[in-house]
Amino acid sequence: MIEIELMNTAAALARRAGDLAFVGRATLDRANDVDTKSTATDMVTRWDSASERLIVADIERRRPDDGIIGEEGAAKASRSGVSWLVDPIDGTTNFLYGLAGWAVSIAAVDDTGTPDGTLAGAVYLPATRELFVAARGHGAWLAGRRLTCSSSDDTATALVGTGFSYSSERRAQQGQRVARLLPHVRDIRRTGAAAPDLCYVADGRLDAYFEEGLQAWDLAAGLLIATEAGAHASDFTGGSPVPSNVLVSGNVLVSAPRLHDRLLELIGPV
Ligand code: IPD
Ligand code: CA
Ligand code: CA
Numbered sequence: 001m002i003e004i005e006l007m008n009t010a011a012a013l014a015r016r017a018g019d020l021a022f023v024g025r026a027t028l029d030r031a032n033d034v035d036t037k038s039t040a041t042d043m044v045t046r047w048d049s050a051s052e053r054l055i056v057a058d059i060e061r062r063r064p065d066d067g068i069i070g071e072e073g074a075a076k077a078s079r080s081g082v083s084w085l086v087d088p089i090d091g092t093t094n095f096l097y098g099l100a101g102w103a104v105s106i107a108a109v110d111d112t113g114t115p116d117g118t119l120a121g122a123v124y125l126p127a128t129r130e131l132f133v134a135a136r137g138h139g140a141w142l143a144g145r146r147l148t149c150s151s152s153d154d155t156a157t158a159l160v161g162t163g164f165s166y167s168s169e170r171r172a173q174q175g176q177r178v179a180r181l182l183p184h185v186r187d188i189r190r191t192g193a194a195a196p197d198l199c200y201v202a203d204g205r206l207d208a209y210f211e212e213g214l215q216a217w218d219l220a221a222g223l224l225i226a227t228e229a230g231a232h233a234s235d236f237t238g239g240s241p242v243p244s245n246v247l248v249s250g251n252v253l254v255s256a257p258r259l260h261d262r263l264l265e266l267i268g269p270v
Contacts, residue, residue: 003119003135006082006108010122010221011133013058014104017051021089021104022126024050034096042166043092048072051088051104059084067111071217082119083111087217090123091193100127105195107220121221123195132199132225140202140228147229150204153258155266161189161197161209170213177210181266198222201254202229208255208263212236219252232257238264 024047028034033046052072059068067078070086084106089095091102107121123132132147134140140147152158162178164171182188189206191197194214200206202225209226227233233254238261255263 001135001138003138007120007122007133007135007138009059009062010084010106010108010120011124011131013055014106014122014124015131016058017054017088018104018124018126020054021047021051021095025095025098028096030096037166039166039168041093043096044072045089045092045096047095048089048092052086055084055086055088055104055106066108069217071215078111081110081112083109085109085217085220087195087215090195090218091191094192099192100125101191101193101196102127103193103195103199105217105221107217107224109220118220118224121224123199123221123225125196125199130199132202132222134202134221134225134228136224136228138228140225142199142203147202147225148204149201149226149229149231150207150256151258152207152256155184155259155262156186158185158207158256158259158263159187159189159205160185160263161191161200161206163190163192163194163197163211163214165213167213174212177212177267181263184266194218195222198226198254201231201256202226208253208259210236210251210253210255210263210267212251214250214252219250223252223254226254230257231255232260234260234264236264236268238268 052070065080067083068076087105095102103125110117197209
């Protein structure tokens with residue numbers, strides 16, 4: 001089964017790259033190893049680039065006809081119908097500050113135009129040595145345990161994760177959403193990395209997670225892991241599902257199925 005094979009590949013790559021960055025972090029020089037990208041708060045370190053290089057080289061060796069899109073610049077068209085979406089360090093700010101919430105996120109997607117294009121994914125958190133994996137139609141897994149999302153139906157006791165963009169304009173809007181939601185839920189969490197947040201929904205450590213303006217490499221692996229664990233996913237209108245073409249960025253609400261409609265009402269229009 002191609003999905004399982006791709007999941008195992010994603011898992012092996014994520015673990016190798018994550019361990020490389022984890023060890024490398026000890027030698028990180030904040031003055032020389034960090035650059036900024038879209039804004040002064042959007043950073044890239046030497047280890048984001050090294051992690052992506054390792055993943056790209058490994059994919060090219062194992063599956064030379066596959067496409068690759070990496071956050072740090074990898075761009076290669078697919079000849080096989082499979083492409084890889086790579087976030088070499090999701091949670092770079094945490095990585096830089098020595099906080100645990102960062103991960104390597106890798107997804108294999110069917111880019112021949114079929115809906116629900118994510119075939120397999122892996123999210124590896126080196127600080128806790130947790131490797132979350134999923135294959136489409138085969139469930140989501142952590143250390144041999146099949147994951148099931150929360151069964152909560154009560155928003156008042158729901159623990160909800162979210163994240164914020166690097167654009168201050170967008171943050172102002174995100175602040176309004178959070179302000180509206182906060183009085184109605186148990187509490188809010190901001191891990192600092194979208195892929196782990198999605199995995200936490202898969203494992204019931206969060207009842208829900210939402211964020212706007214995510215990129216495909218933030219979303220693809222974690223979203224498959226969450227939905228394979230039974231979570232419900234949509235954009236903020238609830239009408240159209242999260243982009244069926246996973247190469248498009250999007251707004252996402254992922255939650256325990258019975259919380260979804262009420263959470264949509266609460267976070268919906270700003
Ligand atoms: C970011 C993290 C963060 C989320 C941002 C992402 P990066 O990814 O996932 O939690 O709130 O939207 O851009 O830049 O650390 O890979
Ligand atoms: Ca990211
Ligand atoms: Ca990143």
